Amino acid sequence: MDHFIYRDGRLHAENVPVAEIAAAVGTPFYVYSTATLLRHFTLFDDALDWGPHLVCYAMKAASNQAILKTLAQAGAGMDVVSGGEYARARAAGVPGERIVFSGVGKTHEEIRAALIGGIRQFNVESEPEMRAISEVATALGVVAPITIRVNPDVDAKTHAKIATGKSENKFGIPIAKARAVYAEAAALSGLKVIGIDVHIGSQLTQLEPFRQAYQKVAELTEQLRADGHQITRLDLGGGLGIPYTRSNEAPPLPSDYGDLIRETVGHLGCEIEIEPGRLIVGNAGILVSQVIYVKQGEGRDFLILDAAMNDLIRPAMYDAHHEIVPVVEPDAGVDLAPFDIVGPVCETGDTFAKGRLMPPTAEGDLLAFRGAGAYGAVMSSEYNTRPLVPEVLVKGDQFAVIRARPTFDEIINRDTIPQWL
Incomplete structure (x- = not known):
């Protein structure tokens, strides 16, 4: 179960229209549902209430400070696998006695x-x-x-x-x-x-x-x-x-x-x-992207998105399947057509789906990748000098950017030019 549902024909993250977030932060972006995070954590916690236990969230699945703090305040411990993750957990206010180092x-x-x-x-x-x-x-x-x-x-x-x-x-x-x-x-x-x-x-x-x-x-x-x-x-x-x-x-x-x-x-x-990770955060997050072009190819048609493999690498790395749905709900019984859904990165592997049946889709339409909360943002990169996409957290009718999209200048200025150049 998640809290990404259609209301009046528009996809919502809890009580916030996804299109409203897109208008505010631009695409692509990740958005997470607080209600889904807490529900899934509670399901695990309740499942072990027959004895002493600690549910340690495997933060390699998604390690934004806001997600960690949300779960920590609910009573979660943390499972970390690096010094950086340990530092993140401590920065989120998790005491050392609730951190397991794997x-x-x-x-x-x-x-x-x-x-x-x-x-x-x-x-x-x-x-x-x-x-x-x-x-x-x-x-x-x-x-x-x-x-x-x-x-x-x-x-x-x-x-x-x-x-x-x-x-x-x-x-x-x-x-x-x-x-x-x-x-x-x-x-x-x-x-x-x-x-x-x-x-x-x-x-x-x-x-x-x-x-x-x-x-x-x-x-x-x-x-x-x-x-x-x-x-x-x-x-x-x-x-x-x-x-x-x-x-x-x-x-x-x-x-x-x-x-x-x-x-x-x-x-x-x-x-x-x-140490659950994926089940807590996987369905608590979606990736939202915009269609740049609808391209007719030789024997196949393409939806070219502004999201790419650097933003969500799971399909390229694991042949993973994600449901891809329009943010505007299609009419019931509408005819579907097969599309290869791809990103703009200069690799054939930058393909999210092949022959995916989709409703009529036009340039500028918003699409959402379901089940993208785990191993999405944390595995993203700046390949092709594409900025890391924003992360957004929703709670009820509120939303906040919990990681901003860097500018090109911020990315480029991290480089240091040797004095001999």
Whole structure:
């Protein structure tokens, strides 16, 4: 569910007409719904209300300060994967004890910053990283709380580029080595082992891969406790998918996911952490673009938009599908025609859809990409010296620009000319 609906034939973001935002900020732009963000966070929080838990928003999905602050005020923790994301979370007012640090390549500088600023735990990805965390913590005279991310070799049945729980993936340590690695961690003076971490991938549309992974985590918990480790927290990752197409079977609900967690690991008495990102923010955002030209080609027609792959790279990178709808609602029963929907970047890969059936569309019309809140703005770039597009947050009948579009001068002036030129 989202809060982008047609009213009187015009697409609205909550109570604000999308065309009104376009007139104020120009196209293309991202717009997010506060009501959708909060609803989706609450669904996860409620799904785990049977025991102690923390929902840590995976801020790599969308990391604007306004989004982080909205979720933090609702009680969310944050899952960060870089020093920059850690700094963003702290700048948004999230206390260190509600920040989990994930990611396979934590540097000594990032580890130090998190230990000084406060951290709930590091999710350790490898033995060398574990030793590095202990070394930095010891030098600071503190003890770093850690979980160790285990790779359960479970096929998440998702896109190969976002699968993280198979043996050939770069993430975590093989679960077969876990007991030996935990034994080493317990012997390092700068570390305090508090739990286990697992994350098998993103955009999962079935619960069975989660079940397989969590059953392995439950077995490992019992083994580690028998070895003398105090396992009090289970970080179960995120990855629950969203329905990018309305015709597809809907992914499981957060309530179903919560029931599965209770069934597989609830008997262990551990505090549960989950790290949803896409499901919280994906359907909470749309990308709005304007048609520049309608072009007739050889055997196909094109809608050329002012948005491009640098603004929304998911279709080019993942062959991802986004529903693309007109901001002005078409008449019922109107004839549809196939179009390739493309951007102006000088790459054939700058294609959002091929042969997409669309209602009659003219130059100047506004189109909206649904389900664009996750991995949209955060993955955008200034390729072709195209400015990053504005981000807008809506709450009820109000909207605010939460990231402005830079000018060409601002982009160019970031460059520095050597003195010999």
